[in-house]
Amino acid sequence: MTETIVITDPDKDRYHTFGYISWWRQDIVRDATVLVVGAGALGNEVIKNLALMGIGNLLIADFDTIEDSNLSRSVLFREKNNGQRKVDAAAAGVKDLNPDVNVKAWHGDINFEMGMGVFRHIDAIVGCLDNREARLSINRFSWAVSRPWVDGAIQELMGIVRVFWPGEGACYECTLTDHDYQMIGLRYSCPLLARENLLMGKVATTPTSASIVAAFQTQEALKLIHDMEVQSGKAMMINGLTNDVYTTEYPVKEMCMSHSRLEPIIELPQVRSDKTTLAELLAIARGRLGPEAMLEFSGELVVAMRCAQCEEEEPVFKKMARLFESSATCPTCGSRRDMVLTHRITGDEAFLERTLAEVDIPPLDIVRARNGEERVYYELTGDKETFLKFS
Ligand SMILES: [Zn+2]
Ligand SMILES: [Zn+2]
Known part of the structure; x- marks a missing residue:
């Protein structure tokens, strides 16, 4: 089958040269929705590439603010952005x-x-992260709802690019070693272990490694979209x-904890977490x-x-994994307090009138209901605009 190549006017169409690429479909690129998690060195480069290619909808997720040390590796940030949220400066950079x-x-x-419902409404997820915990979250979400993601990692002049398609070969968690689990376990398995150090480790890298790895990541995302x-x-x-x-293949782990798919997922457009x-x-x-x-909740509340x-x-209503060590100490007498935990709602609870958000369920999450x-x-589909209202 021969594809029709549409050649446009170079003076009028910024995507003109893409028209010469046999497989490139600007309409597919324009209709695509991509999530970039992390707006650091890698994220800046991926976002820049996606913007240049005319990606239709771009969701940028990050929790950090800009400091001057970011400026050596972040093409979308300027000195005047110091102190601003990375996502806001990155979004403004895209529009520019x-x-x-x-x-x-x-x-x-x-x-x-x-x-994790967010992932269902995305065509490709690009992880631009510097820590295992967030990679593992992305991996589990993408498996749960069957969406592909592209991971990138950089250190000095080294880089790794990986695509994970749920059910196709190894996933990110399959690649984790005992040491990796130990590093994550420090934050996960021991209740209330100090989490204050989270993400404090700075990865030494250059803008060149970031642009090399991000370029490959963007290409993989482009392939996924097409x-x-x-x-x-x-x-x-x-x-x-x-x-x-060079490329290397990972073995699939038999008992990998990420390999669980949520089925069936039912959209509830009338339900909002708040x-x-x-x-x-x-x-x-x-x-x-x-x-x-x-x-039923996936973790302990x-x-x-x-x-x-x-x-x-003292009422808390937070996921156990997000509490700090300090919250275990009684503010009155200083002794160590016990946690009252639950992971399911049976109808007997005294707090049934709390909203989903008030029991730490995030917007557009997917909640399991079970009878035997x-x-x-159930997807909290009423929250879609929190993440997917583009402008
Ligand atoms: Zn796996
Ligand atoms: Zn006390």
Whole structure:
């Protein structure tokens, strides 16, 4: 089959030269929605490339603010941006580069504040991160809803680019070693271990490594958008000292914890995390699954902190993994408090009138409802605009 190549007027069309590329479809690029997680050195380069190519919708996620040390590796930032949120400066940079691109800047923590439903509405996810915890979150979300993601990593003159398509070869978690788990475990498994050091480690790198790796990442995202073949579960290793570039394949782990898919997912356009209560969502679940149905959370929710000494209970309603060590200490007597935990809602709770947001469920998240062996996954679809309203 021969593709029709449309050649436009170079004086009128900024995408003119792309028309000469046999497989390039500007309409596909224009219709695509891409999520870039991380607006640091890699993120700046990926966002710049996507903007130049005329990507239709760009969601930029980051929780950081700009400091002068970012300026040596961030093409979208200027000195005057010091102190601003990275996502805002990056979004403004995109508009400046190419006003055709619709952008949404989202400032927050991907691990806890972005519902995994977001991933369902995205064509390709590009991870531009410097830590394992956020990579693992992206990996689990993308597996859960079956979306592909592109990982990039840089250190000095070294780089790695990897594509992970759920079900096609190894996933990011399959590649983790015991040491990696230890590093993440410091934050995950021990309740309330100090998390203050999170992301404090700075990765030494140059703008050249960032642009090399980001260029490959963007190309892989472009292939994903065009439904072209990608080498999922393999790593492209780039050694900028010896100029070696090679690929290596990871084995799939049998018992990998990331390999679980949420099915079936049911969209609830009327449900919003900040409006809908637990009681209301439970009623929806019971309407479908029967009066015994319950809601289940993926992690432990700390309902309260209880001090045995003072016989006092402080309401908390935060995921256990996001609490700091300091919150275990009783502010009155200084002794260590116990956590009151739950991971499901059965209808007997005293806090059923709390909204989903008030029990630390992020916007556009997907919540499991179960009755015996029967389970469904509800997407809080009413929250879509929080992440997917582009301008
Ligand atoms: Zn895996
Ligand atoms: Zn106390």
